Amino acid sequence: MAPKRPRSASEWKQAGNESFRHGQYGQAAGFYTEAINSVQKSGSKNPEELSILYSNRAACYLKDGACAECIKDCSVALDLIPFAIKPLLRRAAAHEALERYQLAYIDYKTVLQVDCSLQAAHDGVNRMTKALIEKDGLEWRKKLPSIPSVPVSKQKRWELTPENNSVDTGAKRNHPSGDQNGVLPLRKVPTEGEIQQAKALKEEGNEWVKKKNYKKAIDKYNESLKFNNQECAAYTNRALCYLSLKQPREAVKDCTEALMLDAKNVKAFYRRAQAFKELKxxxxSIADIKRLLEVEPNNTAAQKLFQEVQKMLK
Structure with missing residues (x-):
């Protein structure tokens, strides 16, 4: 006797999750479609449930290369739950695959407003920046559509595993930071006491830098940022340590964090350019140096680095 087919939305969804895990993306998409139909027929008023199902089906479409269908489903999911991370990332990836670099850039940047720690979004922004510079030149930013402003109330995520290649089961999970509700640590305004503690720890880090003990300096900057994560200098100083320890990827992350706080931070541009140079x-690297020189045209260190990198590029 043939096994009984799942009938409820949750059963269809579970079947979709199982198929997805086994790489059967077309079959999984069909199961998610059944789940969507079941929810809609039931008249459920739970937008999160539907949003997850559309986002999961979008993941199937993305895996199968049906990028236009992926974009449609992600857009529906985002209409239901605005600024949800997974559909934003999946839509960005689909736009990128279709070479719609401006739209991909906007989605990646929107993700970073929700969670500035997501490396997948940072990597996406860097790729799109490079592609847009090649396509539109240094004036590429002037051609961008406006980037949505994410309200503070939305700076959290309702799904806790934002990787593009995993579907959402809807189960509650512990956030890596230990927050049981899955609310991200936001850039809150530090108290005066926290500012002073952060400053003292940063100064200790600076002293270790002078002694060229970069590992201990990083430890101090880490502690400093726990008290005040709005201090650009802590990020750029830690980036210097990572560069000295031959960890350019970490330096890129810290410089990007600094630039999110201060879009014209010269040290962040310079050290990120150095890190990109190390990463070949x-x-x-040249794009960052040019942006630095727009801020400080007579910066001799940047001019020298520009010449070095140009030789390597040729």
Whole structure:
């Protein structure tokens, strides 16, 4: 006797999750469609449930290369739950695959407003920046559509595993930071006491830098940022340590954090350019140097680095 087919929305969804895990993306998409139909027929008023199902089906479409269908489903999911991370990331990836670099850039940047720690979004922004510079030149930013402003109330995520290649089961999970509700640590305004503690720890880190003990300096900057994560200098100083320890990827992350706080931070541009140079991403390195020189045209260190990187690019 043939096994009984799942009938409820939750059963269809579970079947979709199982198929997805086994790489059967077309079958999984069909199961999610059944789940969507079941929810809609039941008249459920739970937008989160439907949003997850559309987002999961979008993941199937993305895996199968049906990027236009993925974009449609992600847009529906985002209409239901605005600024949800997974559909934003999946839509960005689909736009990128279709070479719609401006739209991909906007989605990746929107994700970073929700959670500035997501490396997938940082990497996406860097790729799109490089692609847009190649396509539109240094004036590429002037051609961008406006980027949505994420309200503070939305700076959290309702799904806790934002990778593009995993579907959402809807189960509650512990956030890596230990927050049981899955609310992200936001850039809150620090108290005066926290500012002073952060400053003292940063100064200790600076002293270790002078002694060239970069690992201990990083420890101090880490502690400093726990008290005040709005201090650009702590990020750029830690980036200097990572560069000295030959960890350019970490330096790129810290410089990007600093630039999110101060879009014209010269040290962040310079050190990220150095990090990109170490990673042999010469195009991105040159782009950062040019942006630095727009802020400080007579910066001799940047001019020298520009010449070095240009030689390597050629």
């Amino acid at each position: 991403d010469y195009t991105s």
